[in-house]
Amino acid sequence: MDWDKLRIFHAVADAGSLTHAGDTLKLSQSAVSRQIRALEESLDAILFHRHARGLILTEQGEVLFAATRDMSRTLESASARIRDTEDEVYGELRVTSTTGFGTLFLAPRLPALYTQYPDIKIDLMLEERVLDLPMREADVAIRMKEPSQADLIRKRLMTVTMRLYASEEYLRANGRPETIEDLADFRLISQNIASAQVSVGAQLIRELTARPLRSSFTVNNYFGVLQAVINDLGIGVLPDYVSEDFPELVHVLPEVASGDIPVFLAYPEELRHSRRIAAFRDFVVEEIVAYRRARQS
Structure with missing residues (x-):
């Protein structure tokens, strides 16, 4: 043939x-x-x-x-x-992640990886759908739950919690809620409950929107929520990792939080010896260690 x-x-x-x-x-x-x-x-x-x-x-x-x-x-x-038998790290690496984590945490840190490995070519695929790694829809995944597919090497990276944040300007103009009941007098910004997202995040939004609200704004991803919050639109439900890169955000109502969301990195067993995978994995782990240290300081 x-x-x-x-x-x-x-x-x-x-x-x-x-x-x-x-x-x-x-x-x-x-x-x-x-x-x-x-x-x-x-x-x-x-x-x-x-x-x-x-x-x-x-x-x-x-x-x-x-x-x-x-x-x-x-x-x-x-x-x-x-390609991975060579000493140099180069070539294409297809990475899949959720839109929120990929946009707000991973992408801003990638310049450091490219500085170290200038010949690598990353294709970052941001979507909530879980791609099939064993079928090579992607090389490596960062997901907000433990992967269930067989023949995957997985590593737990961190834990994320959804919390409430606002800008200083919004709080200065509208006051600051002291109790969860006070949210009725503020504008709540959140991901649309019908859009794809982690279940515990959706549950928190469901609980908050079940209460009377003066005003609300919903969008279908966390990047939109963040942009609305930093532009003084209201109080937003956001993953807590944004507080490190956006120190101007003010954490309000600390007692209001979602359940823990585990973040996992996974890749196929057959890529165990891939230099590109190892370089990316080690980079992500180093960035998360640095993030944890910054939060503790």
């Missing part, structure tokens, strides 16, 4: 479009179409249903796509292992 035709088929199946696949492969749409027709003729099978809105795999196409997907992952894994 022609490997080049399989590569083109995989790109088309992945994109669902001859045009998009051609852009990825730097081939014309007609060239891609010819290769697909030639592959179908060699297999004596129809691989795609053609529709005005794009291409849909046939049953035979699904079988072949599953095989090329496995081949692609195997080649990616082999390439990573070959």
